[in-house]
Amino acid sequence: MTTDTTPLTHIVDDDEAIRDALSWLFRTRNVPCATWASAEDFLAAYQEDWRGCIVMDIRMHGMSGLDCSTALRQRGSTLPIIFITGHGDVPMAVGALKRGAFDFIEKPFDDNALVDIVQSALDEDARNQARRSARVDVAARLEQLTGREREVMGLILAGKFNKVIADELNISMRTVEVHRARVFEKMGVRSAVELAQQLTLAGLYNSATPSAE
Amino acid sequence: MTTDTTPLTHIVDDDEAIRDALSWLFRTRNVPCATWASAEDFLAAYQEDWRGCIVMDIRMHGMSGLDCSTALRQRGSTLPIIFITGHGDVPMAVGALKRGAFDFIEKPFDDNALVDIVQSALDEDARNQARRSARVDVAARLEQLTGREREVMGLILAGKFNKVIADELNISMRTVEVHRARVFEKMGVRSAVELAQQLTLAGLYNSATPSAE
DNA sequence: GGCAGGCTTGCGGTCATCCACAATAGCGGC
DNA sequence: GCCGCTATTGTGGATGACCGCAAGCCTGCC
Numbered sequence: 001m002t003t004d005t006t007p008l009t010h011i012v013d014d015d016e017a018i019r020d021a022l023s024w025l026f027r028t029r030n031v032p033c034a035t036w037a038s039a040e041d042f043l044a045a046y047q048e049d050w051r052g053c054i055v056m057d058i059r060m061h062g063m064s065g066l067d068c069s070t071a072l073r074q075r076g077s078t079l080p081i082i083f084i085t086g087h088g089d090v091p092m093a094v095g096a097l098k099r100g101a102f103d104f105i106e107k108p109f110d111d112n113a114l115v116d117i118v119q120s121a122l123d124e125d126a127r128n129q130a131r132r133s134a135r136v137d138v139a140a141r142l143e144q145l146t147g148r149e150r151e152v153m154g155l156i157l158a159g160k161f162n163k164v165i166a167d168e169l170n171i172s173m174r175t176v177e178v179h180r181a182r183v184f185e186k187m188g189v190r191s192a193v194e195l196a197q198q199l200t201l202a203g204l205y206n207s208a209t210p211s212a213e
Numbered sequence: 214m215t216t217d218t219t220p221l222t223h224i225v226d227d228d229e230a231i232r233d234a235l236s237w238l239f240r241t242r243n244v245p246c247a248t249w250a251s252a253e254d255f256l257a258a259y260q261e262d263w264r265g266c267i268v269m270d271i272r273m274h275g276m277s278g279l280d281c282s283t284a285l286r287q288r289g290s291t292l293p294i295i296f297i298t299g300h301g302d303v304p305m306a307v308g309a310l311k312r313g314a315f316d317f318i319e320k321p322f323d324d325n326a327l328v329d330i331v332q333s334a335l336d337e338d339a340r341n342q343a344r345r346s347a348r349v350d351v352a353a354r355l356e357q358l359t360g361r362e363r364e365v366m367g368l369i370l371a372g373k374f375n376k377v378i379a380d381e382l383n384i385s386m387r388t389v390e391v392h393r394a395r396v397f398e399k400m401g402v403r404s405a406v407e408l409a410q411q412l413t414l415a416g417l418y419n420s421a422t423p424s425a426e
Numbered sequence: 427g428g429c430a431g432g433c434t435t436g437c438g439g440t441c442a443t444c445c446a447c448a449a450t451a452g453c454g455g456c
Numbered sequence: 457g458c459c460g461c462t463a464t465t466g467t468g469g470a471t472g473a474c475c476g477c478a479a480g481c482c483t484g485c486c
Binding site: 161163177180 | 442445
């Protein structure tokens with residue numbers, strides 16, 4: 001678990017008046033927040049393990065909000081982004097949402113509505129982080145496996161007996177047993193069932209389960 | 214597999230001129246389509262196993278497109294819906310997309326762009342159907358299980374030994390073995406590993422896998 | 427009352443898994 | 457050359473999974 005960061009609502013806007021207004025709004029509602037005067041500033045500071053959400057103007061001097069969101073996604077971020085715009089149109093809103101924005105609202109907006117949206121964005125991020133950390137954890141464990149162990153694991157998940165695995169890899173059953181034990185140990189599970197659940201949940205293993213029938 | 218229906222693009226609009234125009238457009242592009250003069254007509258005819266997508270005006274006499282989509286979702290439909298509007302605004306578009314609409318475009322629209330959107334909607338539906346049919350299949354198998362069998366299955370997926378299961382249910386090991394065999398048989402798998410994969414993939418089992426550590 | 431379906435159990439045997447103990451061998455780095 | 461890591465194999469035994477055969481009990485339904 002590398003999560004030591006508190007959820008923060010990041011305000012990204014090149015208009016100081018807006019930053020101050022939003023900042024004040026969130027603080028009075030007990031929503032921790034930080035402000036950034038440009039997309040560039042925010043991107044420069046951004047760390048992978050940040051949690052929370054982003055409230056960002058779509059039109060700014062320099063990098064636009066849309067470009068900023070694209071850059072974030074490329075860096076693997078899943079932080080929910082709420083776009084704010086003064087002169088938005090339908091295609092822009094649709095494009096932003098289809099690219100994964102959390103919401104898209106127009107100025108002037110209702111304070112209460114925005115706070116509600118931010119709250120649900122924070123909730124979504126919390127859910128994402130839970131799934132994500134599970135995936136990262138499993139991925140890290142997979143990294144520790146040696147090549148042979150990975151091979152054996154694949155055959156275990158294909159439901160094959162140690163005997164068959166030994167045959168396919170042209171090694172003895174005993175060796176398979178050793179690899180198998182190491183796989184379980186390194187993956188932190190105590191049975192093939194747990195292994196299957198862990199990998200299937202994390203979506204890190206595409207078993208070619210031969211559907212019966 | 215109950216899928217015997219061909220993917221159809223359903224045009225729902227109360228303006229006959231639009232219906233004719235869209236219908237002509239799709240036919241000339243080899244996209245099979247059907248037309249409906251109102252949301253009510255469409256809903257009355259709609260069947261669970263329909264595939265394809267929906268191109269619907271958001272503002273119509275009688276039931277609106279948004280209400281129609283809500284009704285469809287309540288009936289379990291996941292058909293991608295593309296909204297078309299003459300006088301849409303940003304909040305309306307955002308609302309529609311956040312409720313699961315596939316796209317939201319304004320009139321006048323570009324023919325080629327619409328056909329492209331419909332194509333990707335059809336693709337998405339095909340993907341959804343694949344996932345869905347797997348889920349439905351597994352759900353049907355789960356239905357066949359008796360209460361006791363479901364209980365035993367839960368404990369198997371929790372990674373417990375037959376001995377422990379027998380203990381917890383206050384029955385003999387032999388009985389557990391019988392149930393276990395029936396579970397595998399009815400679920401169409403040949404091992405606990407396959408069972409775990411199938412259920413985890415279908416998302417129909419929330420294993421309280423005690424994370425090692 | 428009889429029949430079907432579900433839940434239960436025992437016996438005995440085969441096959442698979444898991445593990446401790448013990449050992450050989452290649453490879454890259456200090 | 458020694459060390460650490462990985463891959464390899466063997467023996468033997470404890471434990472668990474799976475199966476065929478056989479059978480008793482209870483409940484709901486015709």
